[in-house]
Amino acid sequence: MAANADILPAAPGARRSLAPGLSIGISSLYLSAIVLLPLAALGWKAHGWGAISTPQATAALKLTLELSLVVALVNAVAGTAIAWTLVRDRFVGQGFVNALVDLPFALPTIVAGLTLLALYGPKSPVGINAAFTRWGLLLALLFVTLPFVVRTVQPVLFELDREMEDAAASLGASRFTTFLRIVLPSILPAVLSGVALAFARAVGEFGAVVLISGNLPFKTEVVAVYVFGRLESGDSGGAAAASVVILSISFGVLLAIGALRRWVTRHDR
Amino acid sequence: MIAKYALRFVSLGYLAVLLVAPIGFVFWQTFEHGVGPAWDTVATPDALHALKVTLILTAIAVPANTIFGVLCALAIVRHRYPGAGIVNAVVDLPLALSPVVVGLALLVLYGRGGWLGGHGIVFALPGMVLATIFVSLPFVVREVVPVLREIGTEQEQVAATLGASAFQTFRRVTWPAIRWATLYGVVLTTARALGEFGAVSVVSGRLAGQTESLTLYVQDRYQSFDNTGAYAAAVLLALLALATLLLMTRLKPNEGVQ
Numbered sequence: 001m002a003a004n005a006d007i008l009p010a011a012p013g014a015r016r017s018l019a020p021g022l023s024i025g026i027s028s029l030y031l032s033a034i035v036l037l038p039l040a041a042l043g044w045k046a047h048g049w050g051a052i053s054t055p056q057a058t059a060a061l062k063l064t065l066e067l068s069l070v071v072a073l074v075n076a077v078a079g080t081a082i083a084w085t086l087v088r089d090r091f092v093g094q095g096f097v098n099a100l101v102d103l104p105f106a107l108p109t110i111v112a113g114l115t116l117l118a119l120y121g122p123k124s125p126v127g128i129n130a131a132f133t134r135w136g137l138l139l140a141l142l143f144v145t146l147p148f149v150v151r152t153v154q155p156v157l158f159e160l161d162r163e164m165e166d167a168a169a170s171l172g173a174s175r176f177t178t179f180l181r182i183v184l185p186s187i188l189p190a191v192l193s194g195v196a197l198a199f200a201r202a203v204g205e206f207g208a209v210v211l212i213s214g215n216l217p218f219k220t221e222v223v224a225v226y227v228f229g230r231l232e233s234g235d236s237g238g239a240a241a242a243s244v245v246i247l248s249i250s251f252g253v254l255l256a257i258g259a260l261r262r263w264v265t266r267h268d269r
Numbered sequence: 270m271i272a273k274y275a276l277r278f279v280s281l282g283y284l285a286v287l288l289v290a291p292i293g294f295v296f297w298q299t300f301e302h303g304v305g306p307a308w309d310t311v312a313t314p315d316a317l318h319a320l321k322v323t324l325i326l327t328a329i330a331v332p333a334n335t336i337f338g339v340l341c342a343l344a345i346v347r348h349r350y351p352g353a354g355i356v357n358a359v360v361d362l363p364l365a366l367s368p369v370v371v372g373l374a375l376l377v378l379y380g381r382g383g384w385l386g387g388h389g390i391v392f393a394l395p396g397m398v399l400a401t402i403f404v405s406l407p408f409v410v411r412e413v414v415p416v417l418r419e420i421g422t423e424q425e426q427v428a429a430t431l432g433a434s435a436f437q438t439f440r441r442v443t444w445p446a447i448r449w450a451t452l453y454g455v456v457l458t459t460a461r462a463l464g465e466f467g468a469v470s471v472v473s474g475r476l477a478g479q480t481e482s483l484t485l486y487v488q489d490r491y492q493s494f495d496n497t498g499a500y501a502a503a504v505l506l507a508l509l510a511l512a513t514l515l516l517m518t519r520l521k522p523n524e525g526v527q
Contacts, residue, residue, distance in 0.1 A: 022340070023340040023341070023343040023344040023347075023348070024344045024348055024350055026337070026340050027337060027340050027341035027344045027356065028344075028352070028356060030337045030341070031341070031356060031359050031360065034399065034402055034403055034406060035359055035362055035363065035403060035406065036359065037378060037384075038371070038374035038375050038377070038378045038403070039362075039374050041374060041377045041378035041383060041384055042370070042373060042374040042377050042378075044377075044384075045377045078280075078283050081276055081279055081280045081283075082280045082283065082284065084276065084280070085276060085277050085280035085281070089273065089276070089277050091277065095518075097281065097284065098518075099514060099515075099517075099518045100284060100288060100289070101284070102514055102517055102518075103288055103292075103510070103514060104288070105457075105460065106460045106464075106510040106511070106513045106514045106517065107292075107464065107506075107507060107510045108463065108464025108465075108466060108484050108487075108506050108507075108510065109464065109466050109467070109484075110464075110466045110484045110487050110488055110503075111464070111484075111487065111503045111506050111507055111510070114295065114487060114491060114499060114500070114503045115291035115292050115294070115295045115503070115507075116291050117491075118291060118294055118295045118298065118500070119290055119291040119294045119295075120291070125294070139287070142287060143287055143288065143291075146284075146287065146288070175272060197365075200365045201365075203367070204365075204366060204367025204368070204369070204370065205367070206367060206368055206369045206466070206467035206470075207368065207466035207467050207470075207484070210488070211488065211491060224367045224368075224369045224370075224467070225369075227367075227369050227370070227373060228369055228467075228470075228471065231373060231376070231471065236373075236376070236377065236380075239373055240373060240377060243367075243369070243370040243373050243374070246366075246367050246370050247366065247370055250362070250365040250366050250367070251365075253365060254358065254361055254362070254365050258358070
């Protein structure tokens with residue numbers, strides 16, 4: 001009996017993994033200290049909407065939202081096309097192209113900005129100068145957001161049953177109709193979730209745009225760069241206020257993606 | 270048939286114009302006169318110090334976030350407790366947050382007049398470490414959580430009923446299953462820590478030769494019109510990124526290439 005008592009845990013489940021108190025305690029503490037405490041301090045510091053209703057702040061915010069919207073749309077199309085090419089097409093060097101898609105995640109953002117500036121900047125060997133223009137900003141944002149839609153759509157497209165498409169084709173549907181009616185509805189949640197991630201990334205991007213944008217107020221100043229500028233001129237209240245706006249947009253996008261995922265899992269099974 | 274080739278052309282063309290051409294051009298400019306001159310421009314004291322700072326930041330942030338990442342994944346998947354949903358949501362925050370906002374938040378908390386101000390944390394290495402930890406926090410958690418869900422608890426329960434202690438169960442049953450996911454998360458964490466710019470830029474104070482990481486050095490060189498120096502340091506960072514990319518491709522489970 002004594003041996004039995006040793007073998008059978010007193011409370012089944014209590015020893016399932018590392019003591020629950022340990023993992024829950026440490027991770028909550030770590031998250032609070034590293035993430036929540038600084039953000040709480042930021043919220044505390046940002047008082048009043050006055051600081052972000054200045055013309056320069058609203059211009060930066062408006063430009064950021066417009067650009068991010070364009071970035072999201074371009075990514076929806078280009079990302080889906082690239083995912084399609086990787087899954088349905090076959091060509092030499094496909095594995096290399098697949099690895100290449102992750103490059104913007106691995107490459108430091110400042111390096112991304114610098115490389116774009118080298119080729120499409122004032123000393124461009126191809127004669128395109130996008131420096132200090134909104135085209136340059138767009139280029140930089142497209143660079144850093146490239147993987148999001150590809151990486152969310154690719155696995156879904158891979159798992160997609162092709163029988164339905166064959167059936168549609170045999171019933172006389174054109175390729176375009178088949179894509180629109182059969183493929184698109186299945187990959188749409190993945191596209192949307194990738195687009196949302198790309199949008200959130202574009203709203204907050206700093207490193208890739210700081211060199212190429214030239215940071216001209218009212219012209220090429222995005223909101224992250226505006227925050228940095230406020231900070232450098234000692235106006236940390238204004239910087240904090242604009243930050244809280246960015247923060248709310250990020251929160252909103254995260255919530256939207258979460259809701260989308262829950263909706264998909266509910267309707268899938 | 271034409272549609273297929275057109276799509277391939279557009280997809281690959283997009284990648285070429287946006288990614289391959291700019292990066293290839295910078296590599297070509299840097300190594301135009303061979304590896305020797307390129308190395309000489311990187312081997313300045315300021316650049317080497319910047320490299321050292323970057324390596325220190327990475328060496329602290331990666332182990333910290335790895336240990337936290339595994340524990341947090343266990344807390345999210347294996348335990349039911351009030352607030353589990355909040356933990357799960359907060360973990361994703363650094364992915365969606367602007368790095369500048371992260372830096373500013375740290376500055377407000379630890380800077381002059383902040384709640385925890387006046388301990389020499391901002392405009393110094395500790396602040397940069399905190400910023401790096403913040404931005405690279407989610408990766409290990411996000412890679413380990415789905416694997417933990419997938420493997421379920423049966424084997425762990427068997428181990429427990431056979432008398433294994435919690436630690437033994439983790440070491441012999443759980444860890445072997447999540448080992449590769451953890452490693453993949455570590456690679457992603459490392460890439461992010463090496464390349465972080467915005468958050469570190471805000472809290473560093475940018476003192477050349479002191480609180481300048483390699484990414485900050487790139488910007489500093491470029492803005493001082495030293496293109497060669499900027500390109501050389503950028504290429505060094507890009508090489509580190511390519512190495513991570515190679516590891517990523519090796520470690521990643523096949524997710525949809527025919």
